[in-house]
Amino acid sequence: MSEVKPLSLVLKLLFFGLIVKPLVFVGLGLNIFHRERLPPRGPAILAANHNSHLDTMVLMSLYPLTQVRRVRPVAAADYFLANRVLAWFALNVIGIIPLKRERSAAGRSLFDECHRALDAGDILIVFPEGSRGAPEQIGELKRGVHHLLKGRDKVVLTPIALYGLGRALPKNEALLVPFNCDVVIGEPLAPMQDSEAFMQRMKQVLEELLRSCITRRGE
Template sequence: MKTVLRYIWFQVLIKPLVLVVLGLNIRDRSRLHKHKQMILVANHNSHLDTMVLMSLFPFKRIQETRPVAATDYFYKSRLRRWFADNIIQIVPVQREIRSVRLDPLASCSQALKKGQSLILYPEGTRGEPEKLENFKTGIAHLSKRFPEIPVVPIFCHGLGKALPKGDFLLVPFYCDIFIGPPIYWQGNRNTFMKSLNQTMQGLAEQGNFKPWD
């Protein structure tokens, strides 16, 4: 039953909505199909981000791809938690770890060990439309644990205008998705983060977009 509901949500509702209303322009989409398992790393400006990124895959791959999301937001109510666990199938993480004994990346590691792919937003929260914030180093620690899994950077442009933070009304807006080359753990956290940040900045500059008014 859950599989049927997920199919209806992504294939019947989300994909047509994304294709018809948003009109995505996807650059280098073939990079998503070169690896069986990935950690997708993207900027985060809208609730649409996860829906759009998951819609880039066929349904079989959607079943194997899980977005990392904060429990303090998605577990606020029973309905929201049910939707997060059963339809989107998030990997729940706590943004504030109060005990040094707890591993904040435990749930992510468990999902990767099962062969699943992740969608991760290293900025930590939704920011201003298309304005890149500093990435947190959790992605470097995760890549160090799984150096054989490619980290694929993705820059999303326009989604923060189509459905801004705090809004619930979708505005038709032409959006661009830039998919970068894979990055692997290079043996050093600072080197890895520098490479990731530079790649993301390069993707953001590809469209030569003017700042939002």
């Protein structure tokens, strides 16, 4: 397990117990489908579509408070480490694994920290789209996840479709408007040799999962 300082742990528990969970379960409200497919412990990767900052909060809230510190969102270093306050909060309270998006970073070391977390038995949250994009649309999936899985047979990758969070708090908006949101958890995705085929399969699965959302059928 990755090491967490006692003070950070207390703050983390308070933040998730008193703010995030009430916000997610009362302010928003989740329709969760196939909860039984959620991997109870690591090493595991949750791959979801990304439309809102709330996505991470919702996925972390699926786990009990005792497990929250083992759930680690992989997040863009240039965004979340942009200033010192945000960086401290993201690293210590949320517990992100920063990922450098710039091309200059050397390929292999890019995922070093992710691999270390997986080896320690953590659960990683990844958004293969890379950024939040247009509300309620799945953009192109990046291949990073494929590299992440390479040579790690024990790691299961669970695709999760989220819907409604881009309505509740879209990109570039500060006002949260309450909506019930759907969380549809898929079967673990079998690894493939070809990264392109793998990402295509993942996109296909996410789109299939989205079809079973309650709050989407009206469209």
